[in-house]
Amino acid sequence: MRTFFGKSALAKAADYTLSRIEGLRAFLYDGRIEIDNNPAENAIRPSVIGRKNWLFSVSEAGAQANAICLSLAETAKSNGIDFYEYVKKLLTDLPALGIHQNPEIVDQYLPWSKNIQATCAKL
Numbered sequence: 001m002r003t004f005f006g007k008s009a010l011a012k013a014a015d016y017t018l019s020r021i022e023g024l025r026a027f028l029y030d031g032r033i034e035i036d037n038n039p040a041e042n043a044i045r046p047s048v049i050g051r052k053n054w055l056f057s058v059s060e061a062g063a064q065a066n067a068i069c070l071s072l073a074e075t076a077k078s079n080g081i082d083f084y085e086y087v088k089k090l091l092t093d094l095p096a097l098g099i100h101q102n103p104e105i106v107d108q109y110l111p112w113s114k115n116i117q118a119t120c121a122k123l
Helices: 009-019 021-029 038-049 060-078 083-096 103-109 114-120
Strands: none
8 A cells, every 4th residue: 555645635635545445446346336425425414404403302212213213214215105104104003013022014114115115105
């Protein structure tokens, strides 16, 4: 590995890049890896913009509940699901299902499941 000498911004940037060269080359070896993470950054941008509001979650449990809700919303959106219809279905169906005795039932309520795709997909 090459090292750049000096404390200029260019030397620091070059050293930083070269120290992560294997990670930067990963997309060359695996076609599933994107060259950048723009889609991921764009997906979380709405969450990041509102982060000041979430500083007031009051408790760790409140922050965790907020993270779960945001994760559900973004996962539903990325799977083409109408989030309002999805939450309505979850809150209507899940309380009556005995998921503690039969946890695999939850798989039928994930945003990519056929059940949810058929009933909550955006039109």
